[in-house]
Amino acid sequence: MKYRAISLFAGVGGLDLGFEQTGKFETVWANEFDEKAALTYRSNFNNTLSTLDIHEVDKEKLPKVNIVLSGFPCQAFSVAGYRLGFEDERGDLFFETLKVINAVEPEVVFLENVKNLVGHDSGKTFRIIYDALEQHGYHIKYQTLNAKDYGDVPQNRERIYIVGFKNKRVYEKFDFPKPTELKKKLSDVIDFDNQLDERYYYTSGKQSFYDLLERDIVSQNTLYQWRRQYVRENKSNVSPTLTANMGTGGHNVPLILSNHGIRKLTPRECFNLQGFPSEYKLPDVAISHLYKQAGNSVVVPVIKRIAKKISIALEKASEVEPIQLEI
Template sequence: MWRTWKFCDGLLDRCCEGGSFTFAELFAGIGGFRIGLESIGGSCVFACEIEPFTRKLYTTNFGNQPAVAGDICEVHASDIPPHDILVAGFPCQPFSSLGTQPAFDDDRGLLFREIVRVLDAAKPCSFLLENVPGLLRCDEGKVLQTIKEELSEAGYDVLVETVNAKHFTAQARKRVFFIGFRRPSQCAEAFQIPELPDMCIRAEDVLQSEAEVRSSGLLEDYTLSDEQFLRLQDSSKWARRGGMTSTLAWGDKVCDTLVGHYGKTIRKGNSQLVPRPAPFKPRRFTPRECARLMGFPNSFKLTERNGEEPGMWFRALYKMFGNSVSPPVVAVLAGAILESSQQSSGEAGLCD
């Protein structure tokens, strides 16, 4: 993955002359936003994450400075320090095309209003929000329109962009990003996503060797049982996808989108698998491979198993990585926000 971060460093050098910036993150997850923003000079002043196990992994990697709050609904906006950029990956389940898309009929679908509440009170210069592409089509586009209108009413010019992480990772992962600039400014007019080259990162660049996985002592736990493999072969998706040709993450492939429920319905053909040498059955991705698929650096720490049943341990990590945001994508978009701010103001820094 070093090629990804080398590219980001070169692309963003000119965006970050003039010093650091501050950011606050809501729905922080395991810190994908934070990794991307800190890589270009950002300093976190506030973070919140309601899920205890996710919050534990976050603090394992970033410590407790600032202290990580829990439920954003219980945080007074006045308790959030001033910051330049607000970032958030607000809950995607109500908008995902993998479900029934209840949108605002699901209480989680209304949590974007917590972002609006903080924007209205804190008035940061800009924001960067992430969600799934299914949001664009919810209720024939009415959900998107509502979210844009409420963000605009908080005092921001709002742009919507769809970006695919496959430019920087071994995974095809389209996500929609809301980008906002506080009025009055010309930053929105100056904003432009840089041309994103294909870094040609493939499965072979992120997969661990057979020996590495064996040394973890969990190789057999990751590997499908005979029964699981037989049921997979009987699934309609296995037949429709061409079986081993498409379902397996061969070395030269760009992998499928990693989702939070990865590994739960293997027998139905919903989870991409890693081929093992014959005569062994294929295996699930390891948590480290999932981290690499998302663009997290190898320095990112995983939770210790501490005697926990292997399946419970790695499925919890699958959920956390599948629900996270790709750090290199965040770095590039935030760098573009900084650059447009500089162009608009005529000097280094965020929009005045």
């Protein structure tokens, strides 16, 4: 039997994919308001996808499931969102997640957000979330994991993962995964060799600042960013954190020195850096939407490793005494 999941703020399905890759979980209902992200989701999943505003979803009519997944929008808690937290209207989306949890009463709750969530407003924001989950009967564990250390993905991307269990025995059996060696190189996920569509390349005729790019972008061992007035080299030889605003301007998309010139990453390469498999379908939409979707998504291998740990905890606890998972 597979554990049934509801996925909120599903985006392009990164959380769902990571859980389903374990072979232990299946998403039966998902919600994603952004129509372009929903198009990508539908290109890869066959389950029920609602595109309603989460506020309009009738929580009482949702299917009974074992786990609720929620990557509720993080802008309200991130530096990019000016750290407004719950004062930002997007901050209330956690409470919409809580309404779903209250209606469905899953055995497990899985939340993902930016690492700044913990320190926001001197820790008050995170304390509200933690206390709310506890008051709903969940035992909580949380940890900040970096994709390059826990997902074998060459991207510097730190995120906080919060896991709640109704059953204390399952909670006691659960541990977050241990760090793993980074074996994947940038060249494993980025095409330095082949010539691509000219729209990805920077040239002296198109960019007034090209001479600065040519002067400072000198290595194929790392990625660069044009920061409006200067070139920033990512010293750690992995990709900097991909962001949702990559689609709003070329300066936000990481740059490489390919064998055919200086260019920005393609949307597919951005999805590669999030650990999506090569067969993941990207629909025919403007590349600005695909950049945004990649930047908003999660690192799939990290999700898969946590999901596997959750399934192991559920199984180990059941060996001692069967757990009734109502569906």
